[in-house]
Amino acid sequence: MPEFTTAQVHAGETREAAHGARVTPIYLTAGFEFDSFANAEERFGGDVPGYTYSRSGNPTAASLERRVAALEGGREAIAVGSGQAALTVALLGLVQSGDHLLSAQSVYSGTRGLFETGLKRLGVQVEFVDGPGDPEEWRRRIRPNTRALFGESIGNPGNDVLDIAAVADVAHQNGLPLIVDNTLATPYLLQPGEHGADIVVHSASKFLGGHGSALGGVVVDQGSYDWGVSPFEHLRAPDDWLHGDSYVGAYGRGAYIAFARSVVASLFGPVLSPVNAFLIQQGIETLSLRLRQQSDTALAVARWLERKPEVASVDYAGLESHPSHDLARRYLPRGAGAILGFTLVGGAAAAQRFYDAVTLFSRMTHIGDVRSLILHPATTTHAHLQRDVREATGIGDGLLRLSIGLEDPTDLIADLERGIAAVTGQAGVAATTATTPNREPRLVVAAGN
Numbered sequence: 001m002p003e004f005t006t007a008q009v010h011a012g013e014t015r016e017a018a019h020g021a022r023v024t025p026i027y028l029t030a031g032f033e034f035d036s037f038a039n040a041e042e043r044f045g046g047d048v049p050g051y052t053y054s055r056s057g058n059p060t061a062a063s064l065e066r067r068v069a070a071l072e073g074g075r076e077a078i079a080v081g082s083g084q085a086a087l088t089v090a091l092l093g094l095v096q097s098g099d100h101l102l103s104a105q106s107v108y109s110g111t112r113g114l115f116e117t118g119l120k121r122l123g124v125q126v127e128f129v130d131g132p133g134d135p136e137e138w139r140r141r142i143r144p145n146t147r148a149l150f151g152e153s154i155g156n157p158g159n160d161v162l163d164i165a166a167v168a169d170v171a172h173q174n175g176l177p178l179i180v181d182n183t184l185a186t187p188y189l190l191q192p193g194e195h196g197a198d199i200v201v202h203s204a205s206k207f208l209g210g211h212g213s214a215l216g217g218v219v220v221d222q223g224s225y226d227w228g229v230s231p232f233e234h235l236r237a238p239d240d241w242l243h244g245d246s247y248v249g250a251y252g253r254g255a256y257i258a259f260a261r262s263v264v265a266s267l268f269g270p271v272l273s274p275v276n277a278f279l280i281q282q283g284i285e286t287l288s289l290r291l292r293q294q295s296d297t298a299l300a301v302a303r304w305l306e307r308k309p310e311v312a313s314v315d316y317a318g319l320e321s322h323p324s325h326d327l328a329r330r331y332l333p334r335g336a337g338a339i340l341g342f343t344l345v346g347g348a349a350a351a352q353r354f355y356d357a358v359t360l361f362s363r364m365t366h367i368g369d370v371r372s373l374i375l376h377p378a379t380t381t382h383a384h385l386q387r388d389v390r391e392a393t394g395i396g397d398g399l400l401r402l403s404i405g406l407e408d409p410t411d412l413i414a415d416l417e418r419g420i421a422a423v424t425g426q427a428g429v430a431a432t433t434a435t436t437p438n439r440e441p442r443l444v445v446a447a448g449n
């Protein structure tokens with residue numbers, strides 16, 4: 001396996017033979033022509049390699065799948081239309097009505113919605129572990145019908161880092177797989193599979209794509225979990241589509257991803273457009289450069305915010321003051337990522353003034369963009385939660401979340417200074433009293449939305 005930065009530009013690429021196109025082309029086609037009557041039957045039956053219809057496989061998407069699998073050190077991946085689709089496919093590949101999942105408390109709001117609304121209607125129960133840092137609680141709360149443990153490598157916006165190795169041990173001692181959403185860390189900062197995660201999920205709409213232009217999602221099977229001795233009967237039972245063979249019989253360690261692809265993704269149908277697969281792959285080629293710089297800038301911004309009297313607390317695992325700092329040092333030696341939260345002393349009113357005062361940060365619900373973004377979770381992504389649940393996940397009225405992009409840190413801090421000035425009633429003088437007195441902010445950017 002080549003080094004990460006080599007793999008991010010080469011792994012999985014398709015060398016197109018007809019014209020020698022160097023970049024994997026966008027194969028924007030619904031279907032693929034069969035050579036003959038016999039060839040159609042063979043390709044459908046999987047007896048000869050080749051694509052049939054883009055809902056079940058497409059060369060541009062396949063190239064992305066191979067690249068993400070390589071970067072995660074995984075066995076095989078499947079790319080789908082969004083991060084939510086990736087979570088849905090990953091979980092519906094495992095659970096059925098009557099099953100139970102155990103999740104860390106602080107998960108992405110869409111994931112929580114999927115658990116509490118989407119899966120609940122299908123008869124799948126999800127429970128949340130209150131102290132995800134306590135392996136004993138995970139162990140205690142496993143039930144006979146629990147089918148998997150779930151967590152995020154870095155929680156958002158609280159920045160709590162999952163002790164993947166500890167939770168993986170509990171999962172494996174109980175014969176269960178651990179699923180980790182690695183969206184915030186990306187494989188450049190952390191490979192959950194190295195620490196025992198069996199399935200890794202991504203919203204590729206965030207850092208993998210990086211440009212904020214295309215949605216996508218990826219599920220990676222690390223190849224570590226033995227589906228043949230698992231509680232997943234649907235992978236071990238004879239299946240009509242496999243002419244009476246089982247997924248384990250036909251695919252061995254690849255049973256789960258084959259089922260997730262041919263039954264869940266292909267029949268529920270959350271297909272990734274080949275255009276989006278192309279854009280995400282383009283993004284991945286600069287992943288290490290972006291994450292390195294975005295992590296460095298996020299740390300500088302976090303340190304700056306921490307010194308402000310108007311700021312009550314800063315949630316960034318790269319800070320020594322953060323409860324996950326030791327875990328971050330262990331799991332995230334290259335940087336603690338680009339997402340941070342901070343809580344203003346003045347609560348909701350201060351958050352509103354701050355939010356409306358910035359001009360370089362874009363007011364958006366998105367993360368992982370090359371542009372810096374700001375969000376007030378309590379009134380947007382987390383507005384539907386009961387106050388006590390919301391506050392239990394660390395989201396108070398004064399909390400703002402930042403996704404740090406690639407702008408110069410000086411300009412970002414000058415913009416945050418504008419927010420602080422609005423909070424203290426100093427708006428108007430803010431732009432000229434930024435941290436670098438000798439240097440006016442160079443950029444005057446209209447507020448993005």
Ligand SMILES: *Cc1c(COP(=O)(O)O)cnc(C)c1O
Nearest residue numbers: 082083084108181183203205216
């Ligand atoms: C955004 C996000 C998702 C959902 O991804 P989409 O591409 O928006 O569907 C899932 N998990 C995490 C951690 C995310 O940040």
